[in-house]
Amino acid sequence: MSNLVILPILLPLLIGAVLIFFNKKIVLARVITTITLLVNISSSTYLLAYVYNNGTLILETGNWVAPFGIILVADGLATLLLVTTNLIAFACLLYTFRSLDSEREQFYFYTFFLMLITGVSGAFLTGDLFNLFVFFEVLLMASYGLIVLGGTKAQLRESLKYVLINLISSILFVITVAFLYSVTGTVNMAQLAERVGEVGQSGILTTIAILLFVVFATKGALFPLYFWLPKSYSIPPTVISALFGALLTKVGVYSILRVFTLIFVYDSITHDLFIWLAGFTMVLGVLGALSTNNIKLIIAYNIIPAIGFMMLGIGVFTATSIAGTVFYLLHDMVVKAALFLLVGAIIIASGTSDLRKMGGLLATHPLLSWLFFIAALTLVGIPPFSGFIGKLLLLKSAFEEGYIIIAITGLVTSLLILLSVIRIFIGAIWGKPVETNKKVPTSLLLPISLLVLLSIMLGVGGEYIYPYVQQVADQLIDPSNYIQSVLKG
Amino acid sequence: MEIFMSIVSGCLVAAGVYLLLQRQILKIIIGTAILSHAAHLLILTMGKLDRGAPPIIKDGITKYADPLPQALILTSIVISFGVTSYLLVLAYRTYNENRTDNMEQLRGTDNE
Numbered sequence: 001m002s003n004l005v006i007l008p009i010l011l012p013l014l015i016g017a018v019l020i021f022f023n024k025k026i027v028l029a030r031v032i033t034t035i036t037l038l039v040n041i042s043s044s045t046y047l048l049a050y051v052y053n054n055g056t057l058i059l060e061t062g063n064w065v066a067p068f069g070i071i072l073v074a075d076g077l078a079t080l081l082l083v084t085t086n087l088i089a090f091a092c093l094l095y096t097f098r099s100l101d102s103e104r105e106q107f108y109f110y111t112f113f114l115m116l117i118t119g120v121s122g123a124f125l126t127g128d129l130f131n132l133f134v135f136f137e138v139l140l141m142a143s144y145g146l147i148v149l150g151g152t153k154a155q156l157r158e159s160l161k162y163v164l165i166n167l168i169s170s171i172l173f174v175i176t177v178a179f180l181y182s183v184t185g186t187v188n189m190a191q192l193a194e195r196v197g198e199v200g201q202s203g204i205l206t207t208i209a210i211l212l213f214v215v216f217a218t219k220g221a222l223f224p225l226y227f228w229l230p231k232s233y234s235i236p237p238t239v240i241s242a243l244f245g246a247l248l249t250k251v252g253v254y255s256i257l258r259v260f261t262l263i264f265v266y267d268s269i270t271h272d273l274f275i276w277l278a279g280f281t282m283v284l285g286v287l288g289a290l291s292t293n294n295i296k297l298i299i300a301y302n303i304i305p306a307i308g309f310m311m312l313g314i315g316v317f318t319a320t321s322i323a324g325t326v327f328y329l330l331h332d333m334v335v336k337a338a339l340f341l342l343v344g345a346i347i348i349a350s351g352t353s354d355l356r357k358m359g360g361l362l363a364t365h366p367l368l369s370w371l372f373f374i375a376a377l378t379l380v381g382i383p384p385f386s387g388f389i390g391k392l393l394l395l396k397s398a399f400e401e402g403y404i405i406i407a408i409t410g411l412v413t414s415l416l417i418l419l420s421v422i423r424i425f426i427g428a429i430w431g432k433p434v435e436t437n438k439k440v441p442t443s444l445l446l447p448i449s450l451l452v453l454l455s456i457m458l459g460v461g462g463e464y465i466y467p468y469v470q471q472v473a474d475q476l477i478d479p480s481n482y483i484q485s486v487l488k489g
Numbered sequence: 490m491e492i493f494m495s496i497v498s499g500c501l502v503a504a505g506v507y508l509l510l511q512r513q514i515l516k517i518i519i520g521t522a523i524l525s526h527a528a529h530l531l532i533l534t535m536g537k538l539d540r541g542a543p544p545i546i547k548d549g550i551t552k553y554a555d556p557l558p559q560a561l562i563l564t565s566i567v568i569s570f571g572v573t574s575y576l577l578v579l580a581y582r583t584y585n586e587n588r589t590d591n592m593e594q595l596r597g598t599d600n601e
């Protein structure tokens with residue numbers, strides 16, 4: 001039974017490797033990738049149900065008993081994120097068939113795509129800090145391949161910066177693991193949590209914790225380390241931007257969530273720091289979104305304030321706020337993917353990414369326009385959509401704990417986010433139709449509809465999903481669950 | 490010995506950071522390579538530089554060298570080797586397409 005845990009990592013890895021040999025046969029590659037993802041969705045959903053009913057599932061690879069070997073831990077949070085990741089990947093895959101040029105598709109797109117899923121799944125499932133670094137590298141390697149796919153001037157220029165910034169943060173990660181190993185003598189997360197709890201979090205451990213936070217904040221695009229994100233996420237083809245925006249930064253957030261609810265929970269200075277940084281991240285990110293007329297860049301900038309909201313939940317650190325963070329994480333993955341794909345469709349429809357040169361899509365593309373409207377409302381957090389539930393939990397917990405200023409900052413940021421997406425709505429969808437408006441293939445709207453439907457279900461069916469999220473938050477707030485299930489007392 | 494190795498590692502970090510702050514792409518890449526060397530040296534140092542038998546269980550031997558840092562370094566070396574080679578190719582292509590290897594000129598504009 002516990003061998004099932006490795007399937008979501010192993011399957012895309014193997015299939016991705018096999019597809020290297022069939023790169024010219026696009027139809028075959030499409031079919032195989034679709035089947036792979038369907039198997040992945042069903043197996044991870046089964047895993048989610050199993051873990052919800054029977055508790056955390058552990059796989060000790062190669063029969064090395066924890067804490068000596070690398071272990072995979074499928075707990076509530078990991079499985080929930082796994083299912084979401086695979087659903088989003090499936091929608092992006094459907095979008096790829098009609099939107100990506102065949103030259104890029106032939107150039108190993110599907111291999112990179114599956115390797116990206118491998119890395120993301122592995123990062124969610126691993127229970128070992130150094131192994132987390134390895135899976136980070138796997139997903140980064142895949143993303144290096146995807147971001148430069150096509151090799152245009154701008155792509156090469158931005159990829160170089162993207163690779164460099166990620167390389168430097170990876171080196172920092174290795175250095176941090178070395179420090180942590182010298183202080184605690186282990187890299188297994190559960191054992192780390194146990195030992196840090198035993199000796200108390202002294203100054204040196206807090207320093208290491210903040211260094212680790214800097215690494216994850218670079219990957220997750222927090223203030224002041226988000227400067228690389230908007231440009232490099234808006235340069236590649238839309239479907240790749242959607243994958244990056246939905247998955248990559250969220251892995252950084254997941255790592256912060258895992259490490260700072262499990263290992264470094266004994267010193268409140270880190271969590272106070274998170275609240276400050278969350279405020280700055282929200283405000284500056286949304287100001288960036290208001291500053292540009294390139295619609296892809298507007299959506300890329302909108303990733304940043306969302307990360308701020310999630311950090312707010314980790315900083316407040318009560319059961320309610322962690323539940324809010326987890327819920328917001330799920331919602332944001334879905335809605336960001338949907339928005340990127342929508343913006344891609346809008347760019348195809350109007351033939352430009354410049355807001356000032358578009359207009360009148362409501363007359364020519366009604367379905368696209370209404371989908372965009374719903375996705376925009378979801379992003380901002382208008383009830384009854386999914387953004388509302390996450391934001392409600394986060395702001396409620398912030399008010400309860402007395403963080404009034406940050407809660408008000410969050411509310412103001414939501415308004416500014418609304419302004420930034422409504423600018424797209426007014427510029428591209430209202431107004432007189434421009435002559436350059438082209439037809440969008442209907443098959444592009446199918447994956448977008450799927451994602452929008454998923455996010456509506458997250459919102460309207462909130463009461464069915466919330467017990468899972470609540471259980472995950474309860475598990476996270478009390479690290480002894482995790483430690484006991486890994487080390488078995 | 491650990492103190493000496495830590496200082497060496499620190500010097501490598503300093504050299505790497507100095508190179509990262511240059512304008513030519515190639516110097517920056519060499520800087521990242523030196524930085525990763527510093528990180529590897531640090532892992533080795535942090536695992537305590539004590540002498541002992543290789544970590545294979547035999548009768549009559551009680552003192553073993555710590556195998557974990559070695560495993561970590563091997564993994565990390567392979568990754569940094571891969572990324573560095575990728576970066577070199579990327580830099581070459583970037584230079585060919587953009588006709589410059591100066592980071593100052595690789596800024597880009599808003600609407601592309």
